[in-house]
Amino acid sequence: MDATATAVKIILIIWHFIISPEFFIPIIFPGLITVLVVLLGLIWFERKLTAKVQLRYGPYYIAKRLGGATQLMADLMRYLQQEFIIPKDADRRVFVIAPIMFFALTMLPIVAIPISSTYAAVHSDLTLLLVPTLATLAPLLVIIIGWSSNNKYSFIGSLREGYMMMSYEVPMFISILAMAVSYNSLSLIQAVQKQTGFAWGLVINPLAAIAFFGALLMTSSRFPFDISEAESEIVVGPYTEYGGIFFIFCLGAPYVKLYVYSLFFSLVFLGGWNPLVTPLTASPIINAVLSGIVLLIKAGIVMSLAVYMRTIFGRFRIDQVLRLGWHKLFAVAVLSVILSLVLVGLGVL
């Protein structure tokens, strides 16, 4: 009986550790395990949606009854068995470490995302600024990947990614500044609590939403801004020399960035964890679970919209992208700050 009592105690200790937000958010939900599951589902959904608009079937033969859903597991198995070749003149250590760091750093901002008003891993007043700041670390590694490959096509591809990075970071942070002015705080939990009823961030300040959505498409290399990833001009861009599992890291990392940014978008602009009718007054545990599910559904809607852009747009040239970023998105972002200041000054917010 003593043994069972200590066993129960140990199990309870492990259970409390797993449920605690400092472990649960980065590892289980919306952290590592959810990222991998969402990655599989998102790429499958993109291929099926693109195929339906182009009047064909997408992945079909692998699991016919599931609609080809496990196609990506088959791709993963194939890439795991490939030989990983390091070119002779490449910088060996950086060549191997850079994609791993790229994939890991894109998952880093999830640490600061709160799931419900009481369940967050980082209790800070600055999470609205912390999430995009941590997400800015990742594109630097694309430049390192391109430089360490010792291949002129990789280098050109990574420089293009560098140009794009300059042109979307600035409108993104200015639109976040606009939202911070209208919510009067830099904390994500307070930002969501201010969006009650129908007053979502999208309705309060649609210009900031447009600027942020444009920056979201550019950072995650979705069409029409697909420039660094899959080009017919520069073989695969910065990821040319990679094979095997590193190729999966390099091509999966933009999808992870899309997931993180769409979680952030749904927290700041789409009302976070408030559904339109608010029944979230149940016990705290069910409250947290329901909030998490609502947040994931909203992030899924944003991701589907971003992925749908692939079916209809052709790819922009790099100078058209820079012109779009600096002329149009920058102007829209600055106008959104002025709009927020006007609304706050008039006393509406």
Added chain:
Amino acid sequence: MGYIDAIWMGIKYLFVPRATLKYPEVSMDLCCDYRGMLKWYDDRCISCTMCARICPSGAIKMYKSDTKKYPGINYQRCIFCGFCRDICPVNALEFRPVHDKAYYSLEGQMQKPMEFVKGPPVEEEPKKVKPVFDEKRGLKYDSA
């Protein structure tokens, strides 16, 4: 703006039915004289060896068994021209409308008369459809 038009066009195309055939279960109906893989009738053959002599790529070879010689085929070399069927005096060679069978080894394609008599291997007949011209969509498939 052009962007909104593009998005609306994409949404409209979501509701148009797909245009591809689900190939191995459904396949196009071939016309009656299609030159596919061959079937050899051993009861009609008179061992004249004309098919082996006229084959332009040397795909048919005669194999000796007791007193007579019988043809075997090598599908690596067959170009499906139809000369052997045209010259056979007793119509012992016939074309079947099967063109897409694959073998796991190169040796499986060199068939002796014992396998040649069985004809091309067909496990199940796919459902046949016929292409029909349609003004709006271009090409539609109706069941044959």
